[in-house]
Amino acid sequence: MADTPAAPAFPMERAARCPFDPPPPLLDLQAAAPVTRVRIWDGSEPWLVTRHEDIRAVLSHPAISSDTDNPAYPHQSAAIQARRKRAKSFFTSDGPVEHDEPRRVLARDFTARRMQALRDHIQEITDQLIDSMLAGPNPVDLVEAFALPVPSLMICELLGVPFSAQDDFHHLTKAFVDRASTPQDTVAATDRLLDLLGGLLDEKVTDPADDLLSRLAQEQLKTGVRTRDELAKMALLLLTAGHETSANMIALGTAALLSHPDQLEKVRTHADDPALIASTVEELLRYLTVVHSGLRRVAGEDMEIGGQLIRKGEGIVCAIDTGNRDPRAFETGTTLPADDLDVTRPARHHLAFSFGVHQCLGQQLARVELQVVFSTLFRRIPTLALAQPLGDIDFKNDMSIYGAHSLLVTW
Template identity: 35%
Template sequence: MDAVPVDTDADTRTDTSSGGQATTADDGAAACPHLRKYSLTPPESRPLDEPDYFGELRQECPASTVTLGESGSSWLFTAFEDVKTILADTRFSSSPLTPGFPLEGAPGSDAPVAVTTMIRSDPPVHTRLRRMVAKDFMPKAVEGYRDFVCATIDARIDSLATLPQPIDLIESFALAVPSDVISKILGVPVEDEAMFQELTERMTTLSLTREEQYQVIGEFAAFCDRLISLKESEPADDLLTRLTHEQLLTGELTREQLAGFVIMLVSAGHDTTAGMFGLSVLTLLQHPDQLELLRSGARSWDSAVEELVRIHTVVRMGPRRAATEDIEVGGTLVRKGEGVIASILAANHDESQFGPSRFADFSIPEEKPKHLGFGFGPHQCVGQNLARLELGYGLPRLFERYPDLRLVDDDITRLRFREGRAFFGIRELRVHL
């Protein structure tokens, strides 16, 4: 059990009810004495697993209250079906400006540029914005990217052999590949790619104060504005040029909204896929029997990618929502103006859906799991098809090119993780080729 504080004197909530009616915040204390400080800290000896208290809450109290700071609190939902229900219901607002939205622990969410982004908008604004960019990430469009994505990955994999051994696979491959890909799709000049990575790293650091987050988001927006000006004067065959000329210059998008698009695609797309590359390689090297199933063809790489996305769930902060009216979820009544954390990390480890899900139990299923790693509902990850292409090609090619790939140190408790970040991942993964 994580060492997280329990406050039995505070206002706790539950989704259990003896009378067949929805339980509210006022009558759940006796049934669910689980008010805790919201923490994503895993067990010290099992750093790749979810916090232990998530499993306890799923069993005893799948809808509970957590404190987010000195003054804030929120509902925390941990069961798969409840989380799925919340993500599908547009009465739960994604906007940080909605009363009750759980901002604490997510600094910068309410910054002027951030609130204009697609992921922070509700219908009908969200629907309109998503339609503008979604076609570039539909399966057919992503298939059109296949040649250059595969060539990019092959080039990075080949270059690993020229580096002094052992190498850090995170810096030389996991971070490099998604950065190369998203920069090419957007049309970012090569000389600006390093700036993209630096701004993304800073913007997804949760330890920054609200003011510091506002500052880095402002810097990112200014950087994007410069790129937009470049596409205005020097159009090319890329996504940013299309959005600039078809949406910005026609008045369909504001300059701030277009900058928000770029920030979203870079931070949410680049950082998450980078995290998954590192975690996936580590997992397969730690489970050689599963890697052998892939090499022999007894299991498919498609199923492996989906299972890896499920168990690691790199997007761990939420999603976060606020109720815009009274809504019942799984027997629990969430009142208008109350904040909600619909934990996809907890949902993806729900024993009733997936069985044992600890890192030590990793096993590639015969069929692809129906997980929530890319979200669900209207805000489901717009770039998931691209992520699947990168992982589904990059992982088998890496192990094919370097069949003797091995870890320098196989003790996972000594790994360096990206602590205090919006997206989970490994900071360094040293390997011999």
């Protein structure tokens, strides 16, 4: 009897010559074995799902679980497992009490209407940062000068985190996405962040302002609805998710556009066209998929996905980067293949913000930020260019959120 082939290791390595593309072995699996076992860091073998339709079926299934306390949950690493145990959030929980209710508490602060109302302020921040960039050295690291400050300033203002504390928060959250972090690193960083956020909540019980932490302190902490620790964990989720993904999308999206002159010309030419800019943002979210280590779930009952039976209690990894490159989903309405960047592509059904009940709470804020950034950056600096070869950029292959550690640009 022939031996069963060993499950391939996951995550897989990108091709250095194609830094914007998912790893080639992942795309091969999508074509030949779209639902298959893979081996992850702890030796377990969850199912890997790589096609767009199948991923949506998993993420919207009523019996699928996001509970990170489930023994079968396929954690990304020991460090991330330890952090989630210390600061479990509603995002990694199930049910009306642990997930639905905390989400409802925050959702009213992140509606499309409220985020659109912030557009002028995001524009002001963006212009100020570009002013500073143009007045400073050339070339410059776009990550430090622009990509990181825009979303960091916005999420800290929304939460009510003082400017003086932002460097501390950014430094500590780096431990969450660095694959080299140990469990001890992430737990120590988590404890420190929870302590800082808890202190801010305490202050806002007696001295509230017009921000989200003040509202939580007044409506939840002061009235005894939720504890200081519970609210600090909710705030921690918003703080980390609110700047890491958007900051990396700004840097990586800029590099991608500068590497695709034909698409960049469309953006430059139509920088004042809201429809084209909105389409550009959706396409960049699809094409780049900075959450490149997959969305993790556990089957709550036997289910068939892509013709494969997945048993109750088995782990699942949804590879949304390959799902977002699936030709079955993204080659309608365009002449370009799904592996190409096309800023006019109808791409709003991408999976960059997940799908189903656990989709990203802050997606409307991210959209507005990215729309303002990409319309303004190339309008105000039409000669913007990479100041280093694409192959010399230090991409974040070592992080759970993909991007660039630094990005030298010139004009």
